[in-house]
Amino acid sequence: MAEERLTDEAVRDPIKEWFIPIFGEDDHQQPEPEAKSKHPIPKAPAKFREYKQEKKYFDPRVVSLGPYHHGKDLLKPMEKYKITAAKQFVDDLKDETGGRGTIYKKFMELTGVWKGFYDAEMVPKRISDDAEMVTKRISDHDFARMMFLDGCFVLYFIENELPFDGRATMLEISNNLIPLIIRDMFLIENQLPFEVLDALINLRWGSISEGKEKILKFIEWKVFIPMGFFGIDHFIMAFLGLPIDQPLDERPFHGSLHLLDILRNILLDFPPSNGAENDSSEQRNFGSVTELKEIGIRFEKRYMQPLMDISFEEHLLFPRLLLPTMFINDTTISLLLNLTAFEMCSDIHSGCGVTSYIRFMDSLINHEADVKELRSKGILHHSLGSDDEVARLFNTWPGDVRNDIQLYSGISTQIFEHRNRKVKISIAKWLKKYFGSPWTAISFVAAVLLLVFTAIQTYFAAFS
Template sequence: MSSHDAALVTKDLFLLENQLPFEVLTKLMSFRNPDHKTRMKILTAFCDQVRAFPPGTELKEKITKFFCELPRSLTLGSSQGPAPDQPAAHLLELLHKQFCSRTIVPEQSEKSSFKNDSQMNWYRYYPAEELRSIGIHFKPSKTGLFTDVQFKRRWLISRSLYIPPLRIDNSTKSLLLNLVAYEASHGESNESRVTSYVCFMDSLIDTPRDVQVLRSKGILLNTLGSDEQAAELFNQIASRLIPDPYAYIQVKSSIEKEHRKVLKKWVAMWLRVYFNSPWTFIAFVAATFTIILTAIQTYIALFPLKDR
């Protein structure tokens, strides 16, 4: 297969309507190669390749290796999270487990505390460019898990929002839509992890400028061609989705609290304007020094020193 054909086959493999039960799939693959030794390595490597960031080895080699060595029986694991209790029913569910292995909803006690706090029952959405203007920095998470979104405070004014990196290409929309469709077919809120992730990203992306902010920080790798196309991708997918209201609730709460602190907004804006580059910093120091000298000169002119 050519690389183009391999990409099309991969897209078809993860369509919800194309899913074969693993019991059938592994039976078919056993005629080709019954070896069990490398089953976990093959499966996880194949799923890793689908969401590779940046792209790694040739995709067609991964597909060939996958079909040649898929074992009869399957006990799933994940290279990025704990192994699930039950094996996946099909390939799409395997990918979902691989990249959504952590919960994004708080414990029951934490849910109760948020319910009792009337001020924390709703949160406004702020685009990435606006959050950057108040001093919130964006950084890629150390894992590719859709659920690995964190808000961390360091020192007095340093605040960072960690988001899993994502490569955006021609297959991204299809992959996200099928993962969302898979979650909708289950009908359980605790399974709405990709749905909640897409809605959260949509809340950060309103315009191409927001995409540029996330792209400049290594969170998005846009291979579609323009930031406008990437922004439209999330806006279109999330237009009719309903996320879990408790997904990323600690992150949303922290962002809302930070946005209400007017003094920190001023400090963040001052740092962004005058310390954005060495040249602006030098200009600021020079201007400050000039003002100080002018003030001293004016004071001496108004109140000359008396000769002793």
């Protein structure tokens, strides 16, 4: 009886019981917002896990990094490459680093800190051949070795994949697996603390700058160029191996927690200001692409710009809304889903820059005609089935609707100011109607000339 009483008390909701005398037993209160995680590397929130094909976007398909998916049968074939990378790391160590003893001491010292990056309740309780057999918590010894093996694999894979700079024959991974590994490296549940990579970089090169430069080059070449964030000139320079003289930008690494966080910082051109969060439903809807086009706003693409760099430029009659380019495919969707999931569930970052970008695009895109217009301007490219599928992608994006309203508030204000300029809009509509295409322009000019000639003919007929 005592056990039953304890069980009842454990499952009883004290908050609900406290309000029963006020709202009654049948009270259906609004669900509480999903609590943010205190862990820098959380599990994907339930709202994202309910998204269609969620395993496709949140579960690793080739390699596990960290404890959440370690030991799954599907991912075991990649373990041999981790061993290869770890052996190579030890062989490459400088003599003054102290070798294996230094590695062991360093990783055992920091294991307690690194464990705090993960939600212990979500971590399999032991590393075994059978991932379903949960018997005990993972030991510090096993956890430290897992961090070492995974960290070595990440570093050598990055180096292996750098164009004209990598060790193309070291890991000997099949080419068809490489895009899947890159995708797995930027999943929210498949992250390593950046301190792990930092420790390995310092042991191997003695300087963090060389390792950081390799990471930035890897993200640029293997993530940003496929996503369409760079122009063709940048692509050609990288393909030909021509140097792109840019000093190492340390900003993405300031306070970065892991690779996904570094990617987010680069996309947002960190550090942005932490603006006020609000419910996007309270923001004014400034109109879709086709609606804005009707009032004279033109859309133009910009290359090599972060997601936040959306601008509105006033001109005499036709203002311009400049948007960064993007290629939308399964990889892009996976990256953006994991970035917005990280913003939603992590209590470490208060900013919601990527989520705000998604909400901004959702405001612009209501129907396939909006996607078609952006595609015609070179702003959006996609490999999905149709423009309608792209529209539904933005319109049904999972998760919370909270975002940073300050990021694009200036653009929203400028658009509404333009809407209020009725005379300017009327002139723009008139010009578009009669000069929007070569045929309408020719027809209009011909009609005007016909009227002029008719007037002249009438004048001479009357006074001759």
